[in-house]
Amino acid sequence: MSVAKYYSRVVVLHCCAILLLLGxxxxxxxxxxxxxxxxxxxxxxxxxxxxxxxxxxxxxxFAWCVLALxxxxxxxxAPARVASSTLAETWNRYLIHFARYLxxxxxxxxxxxxxGGSAALDGWVLLLHRYLxxxxxxxxxxxxxxQMIYSPWLQVRAILLPKLKxxxxxxxxxWLPVSLAAVLWLGSAWIMPYLTPQLRIANxxxxxxxxxxxxxxxxxxxSAPLHTxxxxxxxxxxxxxxxxxxxxxxxxVVYFRFSWPDTTPSLQHLxxxxxxxxxxxxxxxxxxxxETQFYEDKFAVMLARAPDAAGAGSMLLGSQPLAGYAANRxxxxxxxxxxxxxxxxxxxxxxxxGTKQLDDSHFAxxxxxxxxxxxxxxxxxxxxxxxxxxSENWAWPSNGIVTPKxxxxxxxxxxxxxxxxxNDPQLVWGMSWYETLPYSSAxxxxxxxxxxxSVLWTTMFEGDRGDVRAMASWHKGxxxxxxxxxxxxxxxxxxxxxxxxxxWVAVFDHQQTQHSYHLRPLQLHFEGQS
Amino acid sequence: xxxxxxxxxxxxxxxxxxxxxxxxxxxxxxxxPVSAGPWSCIRDLNTGLLWENKSDNEGxxxxxxxxxxxxxxxxxxxxxxxxxxxxxxxxxxCDTRDLMVxxxxxxxxxxxxxxxxxxxxxxxxxxxxxFVGNPRIASGFFPHTGRFPYWTADVRPxxxxxxxxxxxxxGSGSTQWLGTQHAARLRLVASP
Ligand code: HEM
Ligand code: HEM
Ligand code: HEM
Numbered sequence: 001m002s003v004a005k006y007y008s009r010v011v012v013l014h015c016c017a018i019l020l021l022l023g024x025x026x027x028x029x030x031x032x033x034x035x036x037x038x039x040x041x042x043x044x045x046x047x048x049x050x051x052x053x054x055x056x057x058x059x060x061x062f063a064w065c066v067l068a069l070x071x072x073x074x075x076x077x078a079p080a081r082v083a084s085s086t087l088a089e090t091w092n093r094y095l096i097h098f099a100r101y102l103x104x105x106x107x108x109x110x111x112x113x114x115x116g117g118s119a120a121l122d123g124w125v126l127l128l129h130r131y132l133x134x135x136x137x138x139x140x141x142x143x144x145x146x147q148m149i150y151s152p153w154l155q156v157r158a159i160l161l162p163k164l165k166x167x168x169x170x171x172x173x174x175w176l177p178v179s180l181a182a183v184l185w186l187g188s189a190w191i192m193p194y195l196t197p198q199l200r201i202a203n204x205x206x207x208x209x210x211x212x213x214x215x216x217x218x219x220x221x222x223s224a225p226l227h228t229x230x231x232x233x234x235x236x237x238x239x240x241x242x243x244x245x246x247x248x249x250x251x252x253v254v255y256f257r258f259s260w261p262d263t264t265p266s267l268q269h270l271x272x273x274x275x276x277x278x279x280x281x282x283x284x285x286x287x288x289x290x291e292t293q294f295y296e297d298k299f300a301v302m303l304a305r306a307p308d309a310a311g312a313g314s315m316l317l318g319s320q321p322l323a324g325y326a327a328n329r330x331x332x333x334x335x336x337x338x339x340x341x342x343x344x345x346x347x348x349x350x351x352x353x354g355t356k357q358l359d360d361s362h363f364a365x366x367x368x369x370x371x372x373x374x375x376x377x378x379x380x381x382x383x384x385x386x387x388x389x390x391s392e393n394w395a396w397p398s399n400g401i402v403t404p405k406x407x408x409x410x411x412x413x414x415x416x417x418x419x420x421x422x423n424d425p426q427l428v429w430g431m432s433w434y435e436t437l438p439y440s441s442a443x444x445x446x447x448x449x450x451x452x453x454s455v456l457w458t459t460m461f462e463g464d465r466g467d468v469r470a471m472a473s474w475h476k477g478x479x480x481x482x483x484x485x486x487x488x489x490x491x492x493x494x495x496x497x498x499x500x501x502x503x504w505v506a507v508f509d510h511q512q513t514q515h516s517y518h519l520r521p522l523q524l525h526f527e528g529q530s
Numbered sequence: 531x532x533x534x535x536x537x538x539x540x541x542x543x544x545x546x547x548x549x550x551x552x553x554x555x556x557x558x559x560x561x562x563p564v565s566a567g568p569w570s571c572i573r574d575l576n577t578g579l580l581w582e583n584k585s586d587n588e589g590x591x592x593x594x595x596x597x598x599x600x601x602x603x604x605x606x607x608x609x610x611x612x613x614x615x616x617x618x619x620x621x622x623x624c625d626t627r628d629l630m631v632x633x634x635x636x637x638x639x640x641x642x643x644x645x646x647x648x649x650x651x652x653x654x655x656x657x658x659x660x661f662v663g664n665p666r667i668a669s670g671f672f673p674h675t676g677r678f679p680y681w682t683a684d685v686r687p688x689x690x691x692x693x694x695x696x697x698x699x700x701g702s703g704s705t706q707w708l709g710t711q712h713a714a715r716l717r718l719v720a721s722p
Contacts, residue, residue, distance in 0.1 A: 372670020384663030396567025438587045
């Protein structure tokens with residue numbers, strides 16, 4: 001092979017590598033930032049790309065793998081060169097050696113993250129992947145500068161300002177594997193579903209009963225296949241929360257059991273505390289939709305017909321990932337379906353307490369902003385409600401003094417909340433609406449320091465929002481949630497629990513919006529049926 | 531240059547979104563910023579009309595209170611066939627006149643000309659939010675609106691010699707004639 005041809009290939013490979021590196025670094029930084037791990041790079045928040053970055057990052061990851069193969073092939077066909085031992089040559093050679101290992105490790109770690117779960121090795125893989133990504137960026141700069149200093153300017157210019165003629169010069173023997181690679185890359189989206197782990201759902205005899213109580217002490221649960229999903233927590237210490245999932249089908253209904261460890265059950269939800277000026281909401285981030293302290297434990301299940309990473313591609317990162325739509329206040333992103341609707345089951349330990357229901361919700365394509373609404377949630381909404389549910393004990397949230405909507409009929413009702421131990425699994429911070437009366441200053445004789453729940457329960461959900469029966473209980477450091485739903489419902493905001501449906505789970509450890517997640521779903525497979 | 535001015539005008543027109551139309555006011559009728567709350571009334575800056583805000587708390591402005599349709603001046607409609615509570619939370623049978631009289635007595639939001647809105651006025655509140663679970667209204671400004679029928683002032687004699695008034699349903703967005711003896715919800719309006 002002529003040297004000119006060889007160099008034209010170096011130029012083409014460089015163009016690909018530079019584009020991919022920029023794409024991977026930028027999308028990767030956005031992933032890290034949205035997950036609260038942006039390190040120093042958080043200052044670039046405003047300049048990083050927004051939107052469905054998980055999908056982009058992964059598809060660039062595939063492109064890298066393909067590029068690596070082409071690179072190896074390219075090297076095999078390199079013309080012999082006279083080895084030079086000038087300091088500059090040696091430095092550049094070592095640098096390039098280093099780069100090989102660096103990029104190889106990045107790709108292997110990336111693959112490990114995707115196939116082993118982002119939480120692999122309790123977040124260490126992710127941490128290493130992130131620091132190698134930073135190193136790759138530093139390498140790019142050091143290598144580029146070294147080459148600019150030591151290499152003939154013409155060679156450097158050829159890479160920085162590539163000429164169109166290289167496309168011809170590289171020859172068809174080069175373009176053939178590249179085209180094959182491109183096909184492979186484009187096809188990766190179709191290959192992924194076949195690589196999805198299955199959630200095997202056993203059959204439950206019709207005469208066996210499962211009581212929805214969160215105890216899961218029925219014998220059927222002992223024998224049902226068990227799956228563990230390692231979900232990754234948000235935040236600098238990217239620890240994992242493993243969630244075990246089981247399913248049982250009985251005729252036209254499917255039971256699920258989810259459990260996850262939590263040493264601190266949180267059954268407190270934005271309590272009110274009386275101060276000398278009046279009542280205040282105990283909160284640290286409610287007004288940014290990012291309460292992380294005074295919040296109840298929650299759990300979510302997402303169901304979709306498409307397997308794309310990050311909740312069927314519903315996770316759009318950045319403060320305003322959708323042009324023409326409102327921003328989100330956390331700056332991290334929001335959910336909106338990119339194709340068909342996603343069914344979301346959102347269990348809330350305090351607000352759903354006592355009803356044996358969870359909040360049946362959905363992610364649809366982004367809804368328009370409703371004028372004056374306090375929080376724009378893009379495609380996320382609870383399913384339509386006819387009546388029932390819960391409400392907050394204030395008319396409008398604020399950092400300052402709020403007037404409670406209601407006070408207990410009997411002030412003694414508040415006694416048990418005063419001496420409460422933190423994380424008491426028995427004390428649920430809510431009051432029945434019917435045991436309270438509209439606020440009056442005459443009745444507000446509570447001493448400064450009094451704490452009062454802010455969740456007011458009314459009746460069970462009537463309507464689509466109440467389609468899933470569920471109850472959880474906390475025992476010895478583990479939450480167990482049992483849920484049951486008909487395979488089909490009447491609601492257009494639900495998906496039928498059919499063979500092949502994809503499922504994700506998320507744990508909210510006393511968090512309003514920061515939840516653990518995983519990228520690759522489980523795929524429902526009903527055993528012993530067609 | 532002309533094109534540029536046109537584009538700028540178009541852009542600024544586009545930015546005038548629906549929230550520029552509504553202004554929250556407190557119980558004395560003083561304007562509040564969009565981000566503030568709670569609020570007692572909502573002013574339509576396009577028409578000058580002032581609308582009663584509803585609350586999910588029992589009391590005079592309780593969202594789920596119902597009223598039969600009754601016009602005392604012309605002695606039309608049916609008295610006391612709904613169910614609402616007054617400011618002292620006493621629940622009693624009531625009609626549209628009761629809410630009007632009480633709101634005027636209170637000078638709610640600083641005005642005493644509260645009345646039942648015409649169908650045209652009430653229909654001007656309709657907004658398709660794109661989600662059937664939401665009432666068809668700018669619910670950020672008009673919280674606790676039900677996907678239920680609300681009375682309008684439009685009235686006509688019915689076939690059986692009684693009267694019926696037009697209701698507007700905030701779930702479907704459609705209007706329909708309903709016998710005045712029926713119970714429906716009510717949101718009052720005041721002209722500027
Ligand atoms: C030059 C190449 C790459 C760069 C610069 C890069 C960079 C990054 C960065 C900065 C993060 C965020 C880390 C964090 O949140 O702590 C990340 C996450 C990730 N990367 Fe890469 N990456 C590269 C290649 C790959 C490859 C080849 C794959 C494999 C398909 C991959 C898969 C992933 C996955 C699965 C995550 C975790 C996403 C999450 O769960 O939030 N990356 N990457
Ligand atoms: C993702 C970024 C990059 C990677 C992974 C990369 C990697 C490499 C590798 C592996 C070689 C050895 C090629 C061979 O001998 O076959 C090389 C050579 C070279 N690189 Fe880069 N490079 C990158 C960016 C750049 C940039 C931005 C410049 C321009 C300033 C540059 C300039 C050069 C030059 C001039 C050579 C010498 C070519 C030769 O003499 O063989 N590289 N690079
Ligand atoms: C890569 C994956 C994911 C990321 C990065 C992510 C991130 C986020 C972010 C930033 C929000 C806040 C949105 C806002 O401020 O309005 C959010 C909300 C939410 N996410 Fe995710 N998410 C992911 C996957 C999932 C999955 C798989 C589920 C369900 C199993 C899920 C369920 C939810 C729910 C229910 C909410 C609403 C919380 C609330 O406000 O009550 N997410 N997510």
